[in-house]
Amino acid sequence: MNTTESTTKPVPSRLSRVRGSVSDFFLMLYRVYAFIIRFFKEVLLPPYDLKEIVRQCYETGVRSFTLITLTGFIVGVIFTKQSRPSLTSFGATSWLPSLVSIAIMKALAPLVTALIAAGKVGSSIGAELGSMRVTEQIDAMEVSGTKPFKFLVCTRVIATTITIPLLATYVAFIALLGGYLNVSANEGTTYVTFMEQAFEPLTFVDFWASLSKAIVFGFTIGIVGCYQGFNADKGTEGVGKAANGAVVTAMFLVFIEEVLIVQIAGWFR
Amino acid sequence: MEKQKAKIDLTNEVVKIRGLEKSFGDYDVLRGIDLDLYQGENLVVLGRSGTGKSVLIKLISGLLMPDKGLVEVLGHNAATISQRELEALRIRIGFSFQNSALYDSMTVRKNLEFPLVRNRKGITRAEIDKNVESVLDAVGLSQTINQMPSELSGGQRKRIGIARTLILNPEIMMYDEPTAGLDPITCIEINDLINEVQQNYNTSSIIITHDLTCAKQTGDRVAMLLDGQFQRVGTFEEVFATDDKRVKPFYDYNFTE
Numbered sequence: 093m094n095t096t097e098s099t100t101k102p103v104p105s106r107l108s109r110v111r112g113s114v115s116d117f118f119l120m121l122y123r124v125y126a127f128i129i130r131f132f133k134e135v136l137l138p139p140y141d142l143k144e145i146v147r148q149c150y151e152t153g154v155r156s157f158t159l160i161t162l163t164g165f166i167v168g169v170i171f172t173k174q175s176r177p178s179l180t181s182f183g184a185t186s187w188l189p190s191l192v193s194i195a196i197m198k199a200l201a202p203l204v205t206a207l208i209a210a211g212k213v214g215s216s217i218g219a220e221l222g223s224m225r226v227t228e229q230i231d232a233m234e235v236s237g238t239k240p241f242k243f244l245v246c247t248r249v250i251a252t253t254i255t256i257p258l259l260a261t262y263v264a265f266i267a268l269l270g271g272y273l274n275v276s277a278n279e280g281t282t283y284v285t286f287m288e289q290a291f292e293p294l295t296f297v298d299f300w301a302s303l304s305k306a307i308v309f310g311f312t313i314g315i316v317g318c319y320q321g322f323n324a325d326k327g328t329e330g331v332g333k334a335a336n337g338a339v340v341t342a343m344f345l346v347f348i349e350e351v352l353i354v355q356i357a358g359w360f361r
Numbered sequence: 362m363e364k365q366k367a368k369i370d371l372t373n374e375v376v377k378i379r380g381l382e383k384s385f386g387d388y389d390v391l392r393g394i395d396l397d398l399y400q401g402e403n404l405v406v407l408g409r410s411g412t413g414k415s416v417l418i419k420l421i422s423g424l425l426m427p428d429k430g431l432v433e434v435l436g437h438n439a440a441t442i443s444q445r446e447l448e449a450l451r452i453r454i455g456f457s458f459q460n461s462a463l464y465d466s467m468t469v470r471k472n473l474e475f476p477l478v479r480n481r482k483g484i485t486r487a488e489i490d491k492n493v494e495s496v497l498d499a500v501g502l503s504q505t506i507n508q509m510p511s512e513l514s515g516g517q518r519k520r521i522g523i524a525r526t527l528i529l530n531p532e533i534m535m536y537d538e539p540t541a542g543l544d545p546i547t548c549i550e551i552n553d554l555i556n557e558v559q560q561n562y563n564t565s566s567i568i569i570t571h572d573l574t575c576a577k578q579t580g581d582r583v584a585m586l587l588d589g590q591f592q593r594v595g596t597f598e599e600v601f602a603t604d605d606k607r608v609k610p611f612y613d614y615n616f617t618e
Binding site for chain 1: 398419422423426448449452454456458459460463465475476479525526529546574603
């Protein structure tokens with residue numbers, strides 16, 4: 093039997109730990125950058141996996157439909173209800189449809205959709221790919237020459253980039269419907285009048301900015317979920333971390349992108 | 362089932378490894394190993410857990426890159442060829458994973474079709490079905506064709522995993538712990554299947570295991586990996602004809618009371 097070796101590891105200083113964390117952060121940024129570049133390189137090359145893209149659209153879009161519908165409707169009702177007292181105090185209740193539509197179209201619809209999708213779709217992608225990584229299914233694809241990045245990542249990112257703008261548009265109309273029902277119940281406004289007042293202050297730039305936001309959010313949620321899952325560590329803990337990382341990182345990025353796109357859209361007005 | 366004598370071509374090295382080194386952080390897993398796998402041969406790599414057996418076959422199939430040394434597979438240096446060449450080379454190598462690595466979201470049929478559809482452009486539906494039925498028949502699991510992986514037993518999963526690699530007619534097979542976690546009868550069935558694959562598909566194989574029954578039943582040669590190097594290479598009997606305290610316990614645990 094060997095004699096026991098006494099090994100004393102030096103305790104890293106606070107400075108070296110901070111340095112380590114900073115270098116880890118930049119290393120991660122580089123990896124994400126490389127992952128995005130790889131996506132754009134591979135997405136243009138055949139095969140295009142249209143069937144899998146449609147399947148992923150179904151998974152990300154249709155499976156989120158009930159939750160999105162419920163949330164969108166509640167957001168519309170609550171926002172209208174909460175805004176009424178402030179407008180009433182200025183005698184501006186008639187502006188309620190315009191206020192609701194501006195808030196929903198410009199900010200709430202894409203943002204609420206993205207946050208729900210980050211929680212539901214992002215975590216699901218992170219967990220699924222993480223689990224595939226841990227159980228060597230991705231390695232199995234790799235060794236059989238089937239290009240797992242193309243099949244697993246490109247299809248999912250395309251699917252979220254397509255479905256989340258569609259869901260955001262749907263949420264906008266459902267939320268407006270919720271707003272209308274609330275306004276109609278309290279002020280007796282007709283549907284046509286409500287919609288005329290709702291769309292009157294909106295411009296093409298508003299729709300464009302809202303749609304652009306949703307596209308960017310969709311891409312972000314897909315790429316973050318895939319990055320976390322595809323690079324999951326070994327073990328079941330890695331799957332949990334991938335799912336959690338997908339949600340937290342996507343939500344954080346969605347808020348940053350919201351600020352940036354609002355700023356950029358402001359330059360076009 | 363008794364293993365038939367294999368037709369081994371000692372002049373044709375399908376895998377040639379020289380001075381291979383691989384470390385993970387401070388841990389040197391492989392410390393300059395040399396190995397040849399000949400055409401038609403079943404080579405068993407034995408060793409304790411964590412000695413780098415799985416790392417070795419991942420290096421051969423290009424899933425990992427070596428730190429130093431040569432890994433030549435079917436005449437190509439796996440560490441220096443382009444990504445496209447590596448993908449083409451991988452199709453010629455079958456890899457059976459320890460946990461089978463079947464795609465959970467696909468049926469057995471889809472699992473088997475997947476590598477075929479992705480790698481053989483213009484293949485017809487009839488050809489796909491014929492290939493799928495043929496490999497399922499080879500592993501004796503035709504009845505599972507429409508089942509999901511979650512509905513299969515451990516032994517069936519292993520067999521389907523092997524069938525999925527056979528569908529591309531590989532020249533080299535890598536088996537990572539093929540009998541791990543299986544009951545003794547299923548282990549014997551898997552060992553027989555490995556021998557059948559060698560005979561019927563004319564493959565050269567590397568079998569990673571610490572199951573000596575598997576090593577004895579399937580191996581034409583055995584290589585013992587200890588302390589990051591091959592300490593003993595030869596027939597099963599030659600490898601265990603030693604009093605080396607690192608080797609003997611393997612044999613004693615499996616074959617003596």
